[in-house]
Amino acid sequence: MSDAEQRRAAWGTHQDDAGLRAVARVRQVREEDARIGLQQARGEEAARHAAAAELQRQLMARRVSGAMRAGEFVTHHAWVAAVGSALSDAEEQARAAGTVASEAEARWRSDRARLEAMEVLLERRLTERREAKARAEARELDDIAGQQWARRRAAGES
Numbered sequence: 001m002s003d004a005e006q007r008r009a010a011w012g013t014h015q016d017d018a019g020l021r022a023v024a025r026v027r028q029v030r031e032e033d034a035r036i037g038l039q040q041a042r043g044e045e046a047a048r049h050a051a052a053a054e055l056q057r058q059l060m061a062r063r064v065s066g067a068m069r070a071g072e073f074v075t076h077h078a079w080v081a082a083v084g085s086a087l088s089d090a091e092e093q094a095r096a097a098g099t100v101a102s103e104a105e106a107r108w109r110s111d112r113a114r115l116e117a118m119e120v121l122l123e124r125r126l127t128e129r130r131e132a133k134a135r136a137e138a139r140e141l142d143d144i145a146g147q148q149w150a151r152r153r154a155a156g157e158s
Helices: 003-010 015-061 070-157
Strands: none
Touching (some): 015 070
C-alpha cells in the first residue's frame, strides 16, 4: 500500500467526513504536484550551475603561452570575451533557477502544511468518533450489568 493510500485509509470512511476527505485529496494532489515541481526546479538549478561551472573551467583552462602575434591575441581576446559573456549569462540563469527552486520549495512547504492540517483534522474527528463509540458501548454495558444486577436481586428476594 502506498503512502497516499495509507493516509486515505487512516482518514476513515464516515459519511460526515466525505467533504473533508475530498478537500484532503485535492490538497494531496497539490502537494504531490508541488513536490514534482520542486524536484524539476532543483534539477534545472543543478544543470544551470553545472553549465556555469563548465564555462568557468574552460575560461580558467585557457592559458596564454608566452608572446602572441596580433592576430592570435585578437582571436584569444574575442574568445575570452565570448566565454566571459556566456559565463555571465550562465551565472545569471543559475541565480534565476535558484530563485525558482526557492519559490518551488516554499510552495511545496505550504501545500505540505495544508495537507498535514487536513490529515490532523480527519484523524482528530476519527478519534473523537471512536471515543464516542467506546463511551456508548460502556454505557450500554453498564445498563446491561445494571439490569442483570436488578434481576438477580429481584430473584434473590423472591
